[in-house]
Amino acid sequence: MSDDSPAVLDAGPSDGVDPDAFVRAAMRWHFAPETGSRYWLDRAARLPFDPRRDVKGVADLALFPALTDDLREVPVADLVPRGYGSGVRVLDVFDSGGTTGAPKRVIQLADWARHSTEQVDRRLRAHGVPAGRPWLTVAPTGPHLVGDVLQRAAAALGGPALGVDMDPRWVRKLIAAGRSDEAEAYTDHLVEQCRRILLTQDIGVLAATTPLLERLAREDDLLERINGSVGAIVWGGTHMDPDTRHLLATEVFPEVPLIGMYGNTMMLTALLERPGSGAAEPCVFDPVSPYVFLSVVDPGTGERVAVGERGQVVVSHVSKSMLIPNNAERDTAVRVRPAGGQAGDAVADVAPVPVVRGETVIEGVY
Structure with missing residues (x-):
């Protein structure tokens, strides 16, 4: 599967998806107003590039600055992509170990x-x-x-x-x-x-x-x-x-x-x-x-x-x-x-x- 349409994001790890196409589809998903999370839509305005235009594959992920410190304080509800709809259930909220300061938090759907x-x-x-x-x-x-x-x-x-x-x-x-x-x-x-x-x-x-x-x-x-x-x-x-x-x-x-x-x-x-x-x-x-x-x-x-x-x-x-x-x-x-x-x-x-x-x-x- 090489198509970088949104459907590619539902592929499993054994489906042979092209990584660059997957990354392009993910950029469109996470930075589109109708599907992205509150966190990424708010953060996009302060990025020195346009992820949907400039991230063309795996190598371009290096364009992102260090952002994970944000995860120490961002409300976890703001991490849920809007594209899942209002009925989505957050399965888990995980903390980092706190080795380098206050724990960071991520969600698992x-x-x-x-x-x-x-x-x-x-x-x-x-x-x-x-x-x-x-x-x-x-x-x-x-x-x-x-x-x-x-x-x-x-x-x-x-x-x-x-x-x-x-x-x-x-x-x-x-x-x-x-x-x-x-x-x-x-x-x-x-x-x-x-x-x-x-x-x-x-x-x-x-x-x-x-x-x-x-x-x-x-x-x-x-x-x-x-x-x-x-x-x-x-x-x-x-x-x-x-x-x-x-x-x-x-x-x-x-x-x-x-x-x-x-x-x-x-x-x-x-x-x-x-x-x-x-x-x-x-x-x-x-x-x-x-x-x-x-x-x-x-x-x-x-x-x-x-x-x-x-x-x-x-x-x-x-x-x-x-x-x-x-x-x-x-x-x-x-x-x-x-x-x-x-x-x-x-x-x-x-x-x-x-x-x-x-x-x-x-x-x-x-």
């Missing part, structure tokens, strides 16, 4: 929840994640995107979703205040909740952050249980360096496939690592055309770095329900050529920038 779940499900199946078995997800829920993504993934694979909630904001506060003993006590609290589930339920998929996996591995009974019965581990949130990944994959959990997940609130979904990478190789995360585009740039110039070089990750989310263009993330990564059919860059060896706006980045348990 039913069509995007469906598209996001489809692309995550396809990639999990490509990794051979067992279907129909229970999941244990140890991740932030509530206003955080990741819990929703993982719960929907479990449902798509036909397994019941058991969960242990975590509050990453509280842990970051404890660490920043030097209250490491309280942070450790909170982590122990999470581990005890996991123990009750892992030792009584036939968990087929464990989804957790790197610090939680490392902490679970210190418990002999849980390590034995995970290696003996879990069919796949999905890790995400805090980054995992190649050495840690190799150690976990070859010595700690040698019988359980480890699958990396990279995502955030501004992406409005999660990316699963490219299948086929060895334990000694860094994870590669491909973009998802025509919705999520990645680029790796020099933070000083904004120009894309060469393939194989490290730079700052810039993410654009383009869908019928939300437009979040040209957002500079708090991550660095190595630029990789994307898999066939995907537009933009793939990223490898994702790592957080150590300082944002003069503040040290604290990852904590997530």
Whole structure:
């Protein structure tokens, strides 16, 4: 499908839509008075270009200035495109983690929840994640995107979703205040909740952050249980360096496939690592055309770095329900050529920038 009429915006991730045509259709949708959201229609007047005229494809998303700080305060109702009509229901409102200041907020409508779940499900199946078995997800829920993504993934694979909630904001506060003993006590609290589930339920998929996996591995009974019965581990949130990944994959959990997940609130979904990478190789995360585009740039110039070089990750989310263009993330990564059919860059060896706006980045348990 290459037509850039409004109907193209209803396409799913497996429909083979031309990314540039999709972006052109999205510009007309989000900036037309009858279909755009209050936020974008108001913001358009202050842009130094005309999105409907000047954004002709994926590369032109770089024309947008940094705008995501607006999402800290804009009323969420102002983010809903008028084209959905007055009866549309906002399925979810997600907050960012608040690592770089007050949380930003985005909305999720039913069509995007469906598209996001489809692309995550396809990639999990490509990794051979067992279907129909229970999941244990140890991740932030509530206003955080990741819990929703993982719960929907479990449902798509036909397994019941058991969960242990975590509050990453509280842990970051404890660490920043030097209250490491309280942070450790909170982590122990999470581990005890996991123990009750892992030792009584036939968990087929464990989804957790790197610090939680490392902490679970210190418990002999849980390590034995995970290696003996879990069919796949999905890790995400805090980054995992190649050495840690190799150690976990070859010595700690040698019988359980480890699958990396990279995502955030501004992406409005999660990316699963490219299948086929060895334990000694860094994870590669491909973009998802025509919705999520990645680029790796020099933070000083904004120009894309060469393939194989490290730079700052810039993410654009383009869908019928939300437009979040040209957002500079708090991550660095190595630029990789994307898999066939995907537009933009793939990223490898994702790592957080150590300082944002003069503040040290604290990852904590997530």
